[in-house]
Amino acid sequence: MSAIAHDDHHDHGHHHKETFITKYIFSQDHKMISKQYLISGLFMGIIGIAMSLLFRLQLAWPEQSFGIFSSLLGKWAPDGVMDPNVYLALVTIHGTIMVFFVLTAGLSGTFSNLLIPLQIGARDMASGLLNMISFWLFFVSCVIMLASLFVEAGPAAAGWTIYPPLSALPQAQPGSGLGMTLWLVSMAIFIASSLLGSLNYIVTVINLRTKGMSMTRLPLTIWAFFVTAIIGVVSFPVLLSAALMLIMDRSFGTSFFLSDIFIQGEVLHYQGGSPVLFEHLFWFLGHPEVYIVLLPALGITSEVLATNARKPIFGYRAMVASILAIAFLSTIVWGHHMFISGMNPFLGSVFTFTTLLIAIPSAVKAFNYITTLWKGNLQFNPGMLFSIGLVSTFISGGLTGIILGDSTLDINVHDTYFVVAHFHLVMGISALYGLFAGVYHWFPKMFGRMMNKNLGYVHFWVTAVCAYGVFFPMHFVGMAGLPRRYYTNTAFPYFDDLANVNIVITIFALIAGAAQLVFLYNFIHSMFYGKKAEMNPWRSNTLEWTAPVEHFHGNWEGEIPHVHRWAYDYSKPGHDQDFVPQNVPLKKGEEELNH
Amino acid sequence: MTALLTITILVLIAIAIWQMTKIFQLTQVARENSQVATYKDNDLQGKLMYVFLIFIYLITIYSFWAWGDVLLPESASEHGVEYDRLMWISFALIFFVQTVTQALLHYFSYKYRGLEDTKALFYADNDRLEFIWTIIPVIVLAGLILYGLYTWTNIMNIEEDDDSLVVELYAQQFNWKARYAGQDNVLGDANVRFLQDYDGKNLVGIDSSDPNGQDDIVVQELHLPVGRQVIFKMRSQDVLHSAYMPHFRAQMNCVPGMITEFAFVPTKTTQEMRMLPEVAAKVQRINKIRHQNSQELIANGEEPLEAYQFDFLLLCNKICGASHYNMQMKIIVESEEDFNKWLAQQATFAEVIQ
Numbered sequence: 031m032s033a034i035a036h037d038d039h040h041d042h043g044h045h046h047k048e049t050f051i052t053k054y055i056f057s058q059d060h061k062m063i064s065k066q067y068l069i070s071g072l073f074m075g076i077i078g079i080a081m082s083l084l085f086r087l088q089l090a091w092p093e094q095s096f097g098i099f100s101s102l103l104g105k106w107a108p109d110g111v112m113d114p115n116v117y118l119a120l121v122t123i124h125g126t127i128m129v130f131f132v133l134t135a136g137l138s139g140t141f142s143n144l145l146i147p148l149q150i151g152a153r154d155m156a157s158g159l160l161n162m163i164s165f166w167l168f169f170v171s172c173v174i175m176l177a178s179l180f181v182e183a184g185p186a187a188a189g190w191t192i193y194p195p196l197s198a199l200p201q202a203q204p205g206s207g208l209g210m211t212l213w214l215v216s217m218a219i220f221i222a223s224s225l226l227g228s229l230n231y232i233v234t235v236i237n238l239r240t241k242g243m244s245m246t247r248l249p250l251t252i253w254a255f256f257v258t259a260i261i262g263v264v265s266f267p268v269l270l271s272a273a274l275m276l277i278m279d280r281s282f283g284t285s286f287f288l289s290d291i292f293i294q295g296e297v298l299h300y301q302g303g304s305p306v307l308f309e310h311l312f313w314f315l316g317h318p319e320v321y322i323v324l325l326p327a328l329g330i331t332s333e334v335l336a337t338n339a340r341k342p343i344f345g346y347r348a349m350v351a352s353i354l355a356i357a358f359l360s361t362i363v364w365g366h367h368m369f370i371s372g373m374n375p376f377l378g379s380v381f382t383f384t385t386l387l388i389a390i391p392s393a394v395k396a397f398n399y400i401t402t403l404w405k406g407n408l409q410f411n412p413g414m415l416f417s418i419g420l421v422s423t424f425i426s427g428g429l430t431g432i433i434l435g436d437s438t439l440d441i442n443v444h445d446t447y448f449v450v451a452h453f454h455l456v457m458g459i460s461a462l463y464g465l466f467a468g469v470y471h472w473f474p475k476m477f478g479r480m481m482n483k484n485l486g487y488v489h490f491w492v493t494a495v496c497a498y499g500v501f502f503p504m505h506f507v508g509m510a511g512l513p514r515r516y517y518t519n520t521a522f523p524y525f526d527d528l529a530n531v532n533i534v535i536t537i538f539a540l541i542a543g544a545a546q547l548v549f550l551y552n553f554i555h556s557m558f559y560g561k562k563a564e565m566n567p568w569r570s571n572t573l574e575w576t577a578p579v580e581h582f583h584g585n586w587e588g589e590i591p592h593v594h595r596w597a598y599d600y601s602k603p604g605h606d607q608d609f610v611p612q613n614v615p616l617k618k619g620e621e622e623l624n625h
Numbered sequence: 626m627t628a629l630l631t632i633t634i635l636v637l638i639a640i641a642i643w644q645m646t647k648i649f650q651l652t653q654v655a656r657e658n659s660q661v662a663t664y665k666d667n668d669l670q671g672k673l674m675y676v677f678l679i680f681i682y683l684i685t686i687y688s689f690w691a692w693g694d695v696l697l698p699e700s701a702s703e704h705g706v707e708y709d710r711l712m713w714i715s716f717a718l719i720f721f722v723q724t725v726t727q728a729l730l731h732y733f734s735y736k737y738r739g740l741e742d743t744k745a746l747f748y749a750d751n752d753r754l755e756f757i758w759t760i761i762p763v764i765v766l767a768g769l770i771l772y773g774l775y776t777w778t779n780i781m782n783i784e785e786d787d788d789s790l791v792v793e794l795y796a797q798q799f800n801w802k803a804r805y806a807g808q809d810n811v812l813g814d815a816n817v818r819f820l821q822d823y824d825g826k827n828l829v830g831i832d833s834s835d836p837n838g839q840d841d842i843v844v845q846e847l848h849l850p851v852g853r854q855v856i857f858k859m860r861s862q863d864v865l866h867s868a869y870m871p872h873f874r875a876q877m878n879c880v881p882g883m884i885t886e887f888a889f890v891p892t893k894t895t896q897e898m899r900m901l902p903e904v905a906a907k908v909q910r911i912n913k914i915r916h917q918n919s920q921e922l923i924a925n926g927e928e929p930l931e932a933y934q935f936d937f938l939l940l941c942n943k944i945c946g947a948s949h950y951n952m953q954m955k956i957i958v959e960s961e962e963d964f965n966k967w968l969a970q971q972a973t974f975a976e977v978i979q
Contacts (some may be wrong), residue, residue, distance in 0.1 A: 098631070114947045181869055189944045195881055196864040196945060202798065203946040289882030292817035293798070293863040305865055305880055339738070342749035348759075369879050370867065372859075372885035375781035380775050386766045386773075387756040393762040394755065396726065401754070403733040407745035410738065411662045412669035418674065418734055422681075425726050429719040432766075436773040438780065439712055442697075442874045445867065445942045480660035484649040487666075490640055491673065495680060502684050503692065510695035512869035521951035522940070523933040526911045530719070544638045548646075561660050568661070601745040608745065623749055 043394055048583075056166075058158030059583045062597020063165050064143035067474055068469070070172055072553070076546075077176070078127035083543045085120045088112045090536035092518035099151060106184065114517040119205050120189040121515055123179065125190030126213070130220055131175065133323040133461045135168050141468050142231050142255040148574035151240025151250050151591060153584045156233040158321045160226050167223035171216045176537075186213035188446025189515060190314065194287040194308050198279050201294045211280070214273050228259035228266075235259075240573070242593035247612070249572050249597040253350050257357045258322050264361060265318040272311035280304070281419060291422035309371050313364035320457050321360040325353060327464020328395060328424075331417040333597075334471050335399060337570045338414035339406030340608050342598035342623070345398045352391035359388040369437040370444055377439040385435035389428070396425050407608070408600065411568065412486025413471035419494050420463035427455025430505065445515075448508025451501045459497045466490075466549070473553075474567050478579045479560030485552040492545035499538030503531050569609045571597050576613055595622050633880075671738025678731035682724075689739050699904055701937065701958070702873035703890035704780045709874075711776055715769065754933035781815050783888040789854040792847070794939075795829045796859070796866035796879040798946050801939060801954035804829055806844040807973060813838015817862050817881075823978045830862070839975040842968065847939060847956045849891050850964035856888040870956065872898075878943055891958045899935045908935050 057063060064237075075476040087096055095110035106116040143161065144613025148156055157162045178185040188197035192213065200207040235248075235256045248256075275286040279300075287308040288300035336343040343349060365373065365381030399421045408414065430452040433439045443449065445547040466489075473481045507528050512519055519532075566575035573593070577585050591613035604620065616622055649669075662670070700709055737743070742887040751936045785791075793804035793812055822833065849855050859868055861879035868887070869876045877887040897906050911933050919929035922940040941952035959967070 096631070100653065114950065118944065118947070118949070147823075148935040193865050193943070199864070202864050290817045291863055291881050292820050295821075297817055297820070302882075304882060306693055306883070311826060339737075340745040342747065344748070345750055348755050370876050372880045374884060375777065378781070379777060381774055382777065383770055386770050390759060390762045394759055397758040398755070400726065400729050403730070405742045405746040405748065406737045407739040408667060408671065408734060408737050409662050410667045414662075415670060416851075418730065422727060425730070426681075426723060429723055430720060432769065433712070433715050436715065436769065436777075438708060438710070438773050439715060441780070441876050442708065442871060444876055445869075481711075483660050483662060483666065484646050486879075487649050488645045491646075491677075492642060494677065498681060503688055506688055506692040506695055509697055511869075511940075512697055513869065513940055515944040516950040517947075518950055522936075522938065522953065523911060523915065523930075524938060526914050526933070527695060527907070529914065536877060540635070541638055545642065547639075548642055567659075580723050582730060597831055598749065601747050603747055624680055 043523060046313055056162060058154070058162045059581070060143045060147050060155050060158070060161060061476070061581050061585075063161055064140050066165050067135060067139035067143060068476070070169060071132050071140060071465075072550075074127050074131040075136060078124050078132055079543055079546060081120045081124040081127070083539060084112070085117055085124070086136075086536040088117055088518070090533045092520050095387070095604065106243065109300055109577070112517075114185060115187055115204050117517045118189070118203070118515065119184045119209070122187050122189055122205070123175070123185050124392050126175065126186075126217075128458065129190060129319065129323065129454045130217070130297040131172060133457075133465070134224065135220070137461060137465045138255065138258055138322065138326045138365055139165070139227060140465075141251070141330060141472070142227070142259070144472060145230055145251055145574060146234050146255055147238070148475070148577060148585060149252050149572050149597075150238060150243050151234060151573050151593065152234060152238035152562075153586070154239060154588070155230050156171035158231055160230050162225045164226035165225065166228065167219050171220040171223060173212075174212055174216035174219065178209050178216065181207075181209045183207050183209060185209040186468075188191075191312055192276070193312070194276060194279065194305050195291055198276060198288055199291070199293060199298075201296075211277075212278075214277050218270060218273050218277075221266045221273070224262055224266055228262040230589045231255055231259040232263065240442055240590045240593055243573075243612075247593055247596045250346070250349055250353075251326075251572075252331040254325045254547030255334070257353050258325045259317045261325075261357050261360060262322055265315040265322075268311055269315035271309055274316075276308065284562070306368070306373060309368050310364070311460065313367045314361075316367065317364040318360045320453070321356055323461045324424075324457050324464075325356065327385070327420060327461040327467075328353075329463045330400065330468040330471070331420050331580045333572070334413045334417040334467050335402050336598050336600060337422075337471075337498070337609075338411055338417070340409065341402060341406040342600055343398070345394075346598065348394055349398055352394045355391040356388060359384060359391070363388060363435075364442070366435050366437070369440045375437075376550075382435060382437045386432065389432060389435070392424075392428055396421060396428070411470065412481070412483055412490060413467045413568075415487065415490040415494075416463045416467035416470065419490065419497075420460050420467065422494075423455045423459045423463065423497060427452055427460065427501075431456060442511070443508055445507035445513055447504050447512050447514055450514050451504035451508060454504075455497070455501050461499070466493075469553070471568065472574075473556065473560075474579075475574055476578075477557050477560070478563050478581070479556050480563050480567065481556040481560060482552050485548050489545055489549045489552065492548070493542055494543065496538045496542035500535050500542060503535055507531055507535075566611075569607070571599060571609050571611050576611060599623075630884060637693050662739075664739065667739040671733055671735045671830055674731045674734035674738075677724060678727060678735075681727055681731075691745045692908065694903075694910075698871050699893075699901060700872065701891055701893040701900065702875065703892055704776075705872075705874040705889075705892075707776050707779065711772060714772070718765065718769075722756050722806055724773075772948065780889075785856060786854070789888070791858065792849075792855050793829070794847075794857050794859045794868050794879065796841075796861040796868065796941065796945075796952075798863050799941070799948035799952040800845070801847075801868075801952065803844050803847045803954070804831075805838075805844070805968060805971075807840030807842055809837055809840060811837045812858065813974070815860070820862070826977055827974075829860070833974075839973065841974045843970045843974065843977070844971055845954070847954055847963055848967050849956065849957050850961045851891050851894045853961070854888055854890045857886065859885045859887070864945050865943045866941045866945050866952070867943035869940045870938065871940075872937050876942060894958045894960060895936060895956075898937070898958075904935050908933060975976055 099107035100110040183204040285300040285303035709977040795802040819830040859879040938955040943957035
């Protein structure tokens with residue numbers, strides 16, 4: 031396998047015959063797998079975003095008839111009016127798709143695969159076969175999740191957190207029948223895929239670094255992907271066990287999460303289980319998941335920001351330390367989703383403490399990003415715009431976490447739109463910006479062509495304005511006390527004065543949705559007709575830009591470059607150019623920054 | 626009609642976006658287009674960053690101006706005052722940090738945009754700076770944590786005394802019931818197994834063999850006496866629900882198989898709330914909206930909307946199925962005498978199952 035070929039510097043990659051199937055479908059080349067992840071992720075993203083637009087229409091103009099509902103939802107929208115069960119299903123699947131399929135697999139899968147071997151100087155992942163299996167498991171889980179949309183009674187509709195008993199009892203809602211079974215099966219496969227991927231990333235980073243690439247010279251992208259993979263390996267199995275236990279409660283009559291239930295005129299046999307146990311298991315993954323989504327985006331931002339600021343990333347050691355601190359803390363804060371779940375209030379105190387602690391490394395990251403811009407020579411490529419946008423939404427969204435992480439304040443804003451606004455800004459929009467930044471920045475590496483920058487600028491500015499237009503007013507809706515996952519707020523006259531806010535939010539959401547079409551057009555068009563890329567278009571330091579534009583299995587013709595310096599020697603005094611790639615040896619008397 | 630309008634709007638937006646692309650294109654001289662940002666691009670995008678900062682400030686100010694009056698409903702419980710104080714302190718802090726950091730981020734983006742003669746400073750580290758911006762959040766957060774935990778303990782440490790009123794909140798798809806403990810102030814044992822006893826008259830599954838349950842009173846409307854601690858014991862018979870009472874800054878999940886607790890002291894009666902100028906203004910505003918909406922309904926030959934008057938809310942705030950959005954109960958806070966009068970009129974469990 032090519033992985034073993036790491037030590038064989040004269041391996042010229044696999045030049046033996048590749049058929050269409052081994053090259054484009056069952057490929058073991060990390061670059062192809064990364065493209066497969068990206069395209070599947072974007073496809074899922076289109077569906078996830080389209081769903082959000084549908085339910086935003088319902089929220090702005092409740093129970094009104096829309097032609098688009100009857101054409102897309104068919105009998106689930108009698109006379110073009112969305113059914114409440116379908117509303118819940120859309121919200122559920124939107125959440126599931128965006129969190130897992132787009133921002134976990136689409137983001138981390140794409141860039142971990144593309145960048146880990148290329149930036150550490152390896153010919154491929156440690157195991158190309160596992161990597162391929164990981165993608166195809168992901169693909170199968172996508173197919174099952176999409177298939178669940180066509181089930182007679184509708185897909186899962188218990189919210190993306192699928193709390194039992196709602197998710198466990200088909201009597202409780204139509205979506206908890208076959209739709210939920212498919213959801214659970216799809217997620218179980220997804221987790222298997224994610225674990226295989228993560229193990230591969232960890233092993234590759236630890237074992238396959240090229241000569242000179244010490245851990246302290248790793249680009250921050252790799253640090254982020256590496257730590258993300260570790261968090262995934264630690265926390266995803268817990269969700270898998272929760273999913274399996276839920277499957278058993280649903281199908282085999284066990285009582286892990288269920289007790290004392292009377293539904294539809296019938297006392298059920300379940301005894302002694304607790305839904306709170308499920309909440310613990312779910313959030314033991316669920317919270318680290320936020321960082322599984324966010325850390326790769328922050329890693330990408332560190333790289334794109336430094337390259338385009340033509341300046342070293344400020345405080346490399348602090349950045350690594352904060353990634354590690356966030357990773358550690360992320361596994362002991364899950365209880366802040368459960369302050370009012372009925373768990374012991376003392377636990378609430380502990381989780382408040384750990385939760386607010388995590389604000390410290392996050393603040394350090396934000397300040398370091400800002401300082402990186404200070405006295406830079408900023409090159410506003412589209413990737414740079416999205417990176418700055420990420421820092422902005424990360425701050426705006428992160429700050430309201432101070433309110434939600436405080437058990438006292440959570441009492442009144444828990445599960446309201448305030449929460450929705452908070453997490454969409456801090457992990458939804460921020461991670462999407464990270465994804466976009468990554469796509470614009472590494473498109474030349476992936477497809478050998480450049481994306482159109484003007485379309486990129488339009489995409490960014492319309493998205494940036496609309497993201498705040500959607501989520502800033504949403505905080506007000508939440509503070510007013512409107513719960514999330516409400517089909518409409520017209521059942522409470524008390525909320526009538528929020529109707530106009532909802533309309534504003536929806537209009538911004540529709541425009542934001544339209545702006546993503548610009549991106550899609552740019553993406554597909556540039557893939558075929560974009561300007562041919564140079565080897566190192568952004569004048570970047572990292573190793574992937576020393577590999578030829580044309581892809582072949584093995585990444586470098588001839589020897590893998592050796593590394594002599596860290597990745598952030600931008601504008602270093604004493605050099606002619608404002609960048610010094612990692613493979614350039616130190617000049618005589620030149621000191622390496624020991625960061 | 627709406628479909629046509631939507632399509633028209635979407636087309637117009639598409640055209641607008643297309644035109645914006647043209648503007649960006651026109652700002653670039655026609656020379657070879659490498660798709661890498663030029664000085665001209667940097668100049669324009671950097672300036673746009675500055676404009677974006679102004680946009681963030683404007684949308685903040687506009688939102689407060691237009692919707693500031695919906696923020697945090699009037700509080701009507703003893704700990705509500707404490708809660709609100711902590712909320713506003715946190716809010717003030719957040720706004721300060723948000724204003725400063727967004728300003729720095731976007732101003733730097735503008736100030737240091739790459740022009741023809743700009744150079745970056747090779748500046749990779751400063752331990753003292755990093756120490757400062759680690760220690761400042763540590764101190765500020767420590768303060769917030771201590772204050773928050775102090776308040777949290779106050780709210781969640783429920784001390785039952787002779788004077789407290791014990792009320793069970795009972796949740797089911799998709800309505801609420803309340804059970805008062807009656808003369809003995811002790812709730813009778815209950816379980817879903819008993820729900821089918823007495824032809825469904827046993828609404829919350831009281832164990833009829835428990836003498837404590839005989840004088841319990843089950844109602845569909847929650848009445849609370851003002852100025853007395855109410856201890857809620859929460860149950861659910863089917864799925865998770867959450868009892869959310871925003872005016873009392875109160876929320877707790879109702880979990881099948883266990884009893885959860887929350888307590889507060891209501892400080893204002895429903896009547897007193899209706900007299901508050903802020904509440905009156907809100908009601909007036911809502912009624913204006915309802916009046917407008919009614920005009921449309923009348924024009925379509927439908928019933929107009931009823932006028933709204935203020936009442937405390939109990940909402941379900943944990944997704945529970947199709948009618949989750951309409952799972953509510955009216956709460957009436959009244960004087961001790963009115964409350965006792967009302968309670969005396971309600972049938973006890975013993976009377977109901979006779």
